[in-house]
């Protein structure tokens with residue numbers, strides 16, 4: 173039975189789609205069977221980031237409306253045999269789907285996959301609600317900017333009142349040099365406000381832009397800093413205790429950081 | 445420890461400067477000079493109230509502090525002193541002096557208010573961005589009050605955590621209402637009809653629990669250790 177994990181953020185453009193593609197890739201590289209679902213209906217781009225745009229025949233709305241079977245809409249990744257994409261509809265609006273549809277759809281996916289990763293649209297409207305409804309776990313992405321953190325906080329509050337399991341946090345686009353100069357919030361500042369478990373820190377990395385343009389998630393190349401960070405997050409999702417090497421050089425911060433980092437292995441059983 | 449003998453707070457009407465009575469006047473004056481030069485533009489044109497607490501001040505002591513302030517082009521609006529002789533000395537130095545309105549123990553100064561059986565609610569969670577709580581009585585938050593969250597209360601507000609959002613205590617006009625927090629760094633603070641925000645150029649982080657209340661028609665924030673006395 174799969175773990176359904178929704179990746180959401182509140183503020184737009186902070187890296188949800190990038191994270192979904194890369195975590196899907198990293199988990200599939202570790203031998204998990206993974207479905208990534210683009211719930212950003214009307215603004216789909218998970219397929220582009222994964223380089224699968226030209227293979228789309230059916231989409232999520234077609235499945236929900238019974239135009240095709242789920243299997244027909246799932247696109248197999250070019251590189252990793254255990255990775256599949258369920259694309260969003262480009263031409264429909266998000267009201268074509270409701271939370272009940274998403275729960276039903278994910279229940280079907282659960283049977284065949286170890287992980288179902290859902291890329292949520294920005295905001296707190298219908299599309300967000302659709303994306304979060306089926307989630308067993310939620311990953312909240314933020315950048316270390318005051319406005320992004322504010323919106324992440326809002327989302328965390330909504331998830332808490334919906335009695336979802338407390339979400340975990342990924343901080344994206346951290347620039348250590350700016351933090352050092354005091355021009356950017358550091359990890360401790362972000363955690364002080366959000367006070368949820370830290371799942372990962374992804375540095376600002378130009379290789380993300382380059383790889384996105386090529387349609388090859390950066391996690392395929394574990395040598396890039398961002399790719400390494402996504403690999404680490406995937407390992408943490410699998411229950412491994414992975415230290416935060418990104419922070420070894422940020423003096424004084426580590427002690428405080430560790431205070432927040434509790435490893436909470438997920439209830440993941442390898443498919444057999 | 446640096447910067448502890450002089451506490452400068454923004455208030456609705458301007459700025460309040462409080463000198464720690466336990467620190468020798470010369471040291472406090474030196475620190476004041478340093479603090480003023482650090483943030484000169486911030487102080488210029490501001491209406492400033494100087495609070496010396498229980499310290500005994502002579503006329504020449506007052507003149508010395510006036511000298512420090514006037515070198516930074518700051519004109520004192522008034523001074524606050526507990527000691528009647530000190531107030532007289534201030535008047536002799538040409539200053540407008542007032543006793544502290546609520547310097548005594550909270551139980552006394554707040555009179556019947558402290559004992560009034562006002563209802564309250566306990567919120568046992570962190571109020572995150574977008575949350576808004578309103579109550580006619582007191583509000584206690586067992587958690588943080590984050591930026592973007594708001595509490596409006598007829599009575600007092602106590603946050604057993606970090607207060608970074610907006611709080612309005614005494615929203616129906618209670619001048620005795622207070623706001624306390626383990627870490628008081630609000631976006632904006634309102635007490636009765638007064639509004640205060642922390643100075644734009646931060647004075648660094650609060651070092652411990654603090655209490656905000658109205659004193660002399662202005663919002664004053666003090667370390668809890670000091671405020672409870």
Ligand SMILES: Nc1ncnc2c1ncn2[C@@H]1O[C@H](COP(=O)(O)OP(=O)(O)OP(=O)(O)O)[C@@H](O)[C@H]1O
Nearest residue numbers: 184185186187188189190294345375376377380381
């Ligand atoms: N760590 C990073 N370093 C450099 N660039 C990044 C990083 N993460 C994301 N980006 C870039 O930021 C942009 C936005 O990323 P992405 O599309 O993943 O955000 P999103 O949250 O899905 O946006 P939306 O809310 O519009 O769906 C992209 O151009 C992406 O390449």
Ligand SMILES: [Mg+2]
Nearest residue numbers: 188189212217
């Ligand atoms: Mg996206």
